[in-house]
Amino acid sequence: MTTRTATAAVLACAALLTSPAAPTAFADAPDALQACGAYTEDRSTSREEALARTRTWLEAHVPYSQRACHENEHGSYRTDCSGFVSLAWGLDRSRPTSGLGEVSREIPREELMPGDALNSPGHVALFVRWEDGARTRPVVREHTGPDGEPVVERAWSPETAARYTPIRYDRIVG
Template identity: 60%
Template sequence: MPYSRSACHANQHGDFRTDCSGYVSMVWGLRHSYATATLDQVSHPIARADLRPGDALNRPGEHVALFVGWSDAARTKPLVREQAGPNGSPTIERVWTAAYAGTYTPIRYDHIVEGGVAEPAGPALHQIRNADGTWTPFAAVEGFSAPAKGQKVSMAGAADGSAHLVISSF
């Protein structure tokens, strides 16, 4: 969706603004858009060293981006995916400098399942970031259609440089 601070995108999963926090809300599988200042209602701060794909870097009241991985061996320059504007701009993936990233708080969605995989009971979506940096569209995972109580987000990197993102309902 092209960036806009006023437009919304509605689909079968919810209604989302097409700005940075709407993008993170949609990827995290929330039912509506949270703002950068209210993402703390569904997330918690984590140590920078604990960042994993699917977490986010947030500056409340200003901007948020989805963490994809580290671009350097020192783990100082995050690769992020973000809706950054100006109006009409597509979602982009880019590397932030360590200094810029340091002005953001690392956060993790509250409903991540730690230490294993839970069997989803509701709709599940799958998206792949290809090794060349392009993303496939979200696609439904067959067999998951029960009503949802909440959302779980999982993202895993592969040796070929691709990443798989799964959003499932429980």
């Protein structure tokens, strides 16, 4: 293990311990990310389908890893946060968080709908619903690690949510 890799691993673990939705140090380092399936194009995906696709990983307790793939009836995607959103949206491959802007656009927070995402440098989560009527506590599905931890569904605090940019997949329908 190189010093650079060891340092990045320590930073990733420290970030995960300080916040349940903290970015990981490897999330945008393409040389550190596992390549998985590749498909001919990004698919059009309904909001219901995005939630159903991610439910399969939630129910299967797919373990987090930036160096592993999980394959099921929906394809083969990297088992980290951006691979999880790539699966949800039916993208042509697992993209890093920085690559999600190529297939999505920023939206106002009040327009978040199931199947949209909350993105920040190094971490992304799929929006499921609002936990509260004031729309301050989003319920998300996310893959945060550390290695081996499964996908979770949970409500974020308003403070955590404020650190993320709402985005909408360009080919989401319904």
